[in-house]
Amino acid sequence: MSAHGPATPVRGAPCWVSLMARDLDSAQEFYSAVLGWRFRPASLGEEFSVAVAEGQPVAGIGALAQSFQVAVAWTSYFAVENADETADKIRERGGTVAVGPLKLGPGRAALAADPDGATFGFWEGQTLAWSVGRGAAPALLELRTRDAFAAAIFYAEVFGWASGDPDGCDVTYEHDQVLVREGTHTVATLRGGAVESAPDPRVRPRWHVHFPVNEIEKVTAATVAAGGTVTPVTPTADGEGRQAVIRDPDGGLFTVTSY
Template sequence: MSAHGPTTPVRGAPCWVSLMARDLESAQEFYAAVLGWRFRPASLGQEFSVAMADGQPVAGLGALAQSFQVAVAWTSYFAVEDADVTADRIRERGATVAVGPLKLGPGRAALAADRDGATFGFWEGQTLAWSVGHGRAPACLELRTRDAFEAAIFYAEVFEWASGRPGGCEVTYEHDQVIVHDGTHIVATLRGGGVEAAPDPRVRPRWHVHFPVDDIEKVTAAAVAAGGTVTPVTATADGNGSQAVVRDPDGGLFTVTSPEPP
């Protein structure tokens, strides 16, 4: 993930998303063709780059999947004050810390999985000026899991959501979903039920990254032309927009979302 920047993120809030790719150059070519991103080097070494859109940082790409022997995937990172304390909380609650915490540039990062197997990361340190729902950064981060309320308890204990301490995130429970606020706007949503009912046994709980696009038909066509696969365009959960899930050529999944209904 990117660690170069002047911002101290809100404790417990998403602070970055990063693709763990097998080949950085190939991944850059795909995402440039599909989402129009440009790339610049990150401060963390040759295996990392920062995706830019409209002059603003959007996401990170890193050639990490082969190094860490993990699947190619988009990973959501959450800001923490102490990575070691966070790692201990995760283990104490029966979940897994798979990698780290590791020193990366001026900060420390780790990869983990919750009790249902959804992977996520956490980051100790400053970040780029970036926030879910702002500009071309992800429109939203969404955990789809078996029990949203149980998952919310886990993440609240790990990241101190709704702890009462100043400077953290608050949560509300609305219409069978948990909404996470950073004090100014919604930064994450936890939804349950759908995974457990899914007939496909390969469907597992995971954090979905939704990138905003203006023309979803154009983007999905570009993804197929660049070697990816795309699900049919459907309405968003609120019915006010459209979305499609894209799988890049290495298997990395992400969602593209347009404000226009299908």
């Protein structure tokens, strides 16, 4: 992930997304061809880069999948004040901490999983100026899980959502989904079973990253040409746009969305 910049992120809010890749050059080649990103070196070392679109930071790529012995995947990171305390909270509430917290540049990072197995990261320190749904950043971070209400309780206890702190995130439950807001701005969505309904065993819990695109057919064609796979284009959950799920050649899964 990125670790240098002028911004102090809101506690508990998503603060970055990063691809855990096997090879930096091949990953950059794919995402440049499909999404038109350019890349610049990150402050964390030669294994990291920052994707840039329209002059703004979008996401990070780190060639760490092999060294950490994890699958290639897009990871959503959340801002915390103390990484060690956050790790303790995760373990106390039935989650796992797989990597870290470890020192990365001027900050500290860790990889974890919630009780249902959805992987996420957390970051202690400053970040680049970046927020979900604004500018070139991802349009949406979405947790698809078996029980959105139970997941919301876990993340609220870990990240301090809905604590009443004006410097934190609030949570609302609308139409069988949990919305995480920074002020009036939605920064994450948790979707799953309705309140008091049985969890859906068919759902594989996962945080999904949605990147905005203008011409979705052009993007899906470029995906196939670059060696990735893509699902058929479908309407978005709100019915106002279209989306497709893409898997890069190494298995990294993400969604592209156009409105």
